Amino acid sequence: MKQVVIVGGGGMAREVIALMSPMIQSGDVRIRGVIDDTLPLGADFCPGYSCQVLSSIEKFIPEENDLLLLAIGDPAARLKLGRELSARGCKFFTFIHPTSIIAPDAKLGSGVVIYPYSLISANTRLGDFVLINVHSGAGHDVVIGDGSVVCAHVDLTGFVRIGEAVLIGSHASVLPKVKVGDHAKIGAGSIVVRSVRAHATVFAQPARTLRQAEE
Template sequence: MPIKADVVMEAGAVVYHPDLVNLYGCQIGAGTRIGTFVEIQSDVVIGRNCKIQSHSFICSGVTIADEVFVGHGVMFTNDRFPAAANPDGTLQTAADWTCLPTLVERGASIGSHATILPDITVGHHALVAAGAVVTQNVPPHAIVAGVPARIIGSTLRSSGPAP
């Protein structure tokens, strides 16, 4: 079954195609919408009224606050030094690495095909451009783009009239 019994989904959360996702051990907030071909692993918490677009991967250790947009094909990571085997050639197990956390704060938006490295905070109402690779914390209201992602603007709007 693509949605395991240990998934906690609040009332009003929607998975558009339950047979075409892989959700296990996670929590999904009320009003959140999850597209097709999404994987959400154990120990992930997703807040209320989020949109998780198709083909995205949200790995263990990620916390997504309320009202966050995750575009198509976004990839989260949780290990800075991934490897299949230890130096002695034995297959790595969960005991051989540390799952690093990632936090996406309220109202942030992550564009399609962005990659978010672990141990990162994406600040509230920040915008990560499509295709960006986020290697360091993103301040609140910052717009970041590029590889590696750099601040290129702000999501704050001027209160005065448009020029």
């Protein structure tokens, strides 16, 4: 049995607990509780699963067998918390929904979360704390950097390179060999045909730059 602590007490936490329901019911996973900086200590976070708020994230001290699952949707916060908790000696749970397909030669980092009906294709690399939402695909030879979040129904085609802490909105497509820089944002429904600079926000079909953040 794996003992899992959920990091974050929002909607994504409830989602992942629901997705893990068969594993919980079979006894393969036990949710020890949730850590969050906004919820009251001891609150019953998810009725039906005996899932209580254990502590704030800042004050959390892991038990020996704890595996943390990051239920954080913001890429920058996801990456920051993942690295901070790693530096404090925490270990992470990688959750792959059984309906997803992972190529045998794909490489997944620590703390990856993959929602239902997703595809991670041949020779693809996912960094630590990457989140892949439902019905999304990473084609052959794709690289996705630490902490990046791929929303629902996204198509990352062959040889795409995604930097760290990138957000790719729902129904976006990134064409072959395109590179997306660290902390960039791809708007929902965008078709990205050329490389995107770090910290830029792009949208539309074909995607164009909305703004370039200060670095």
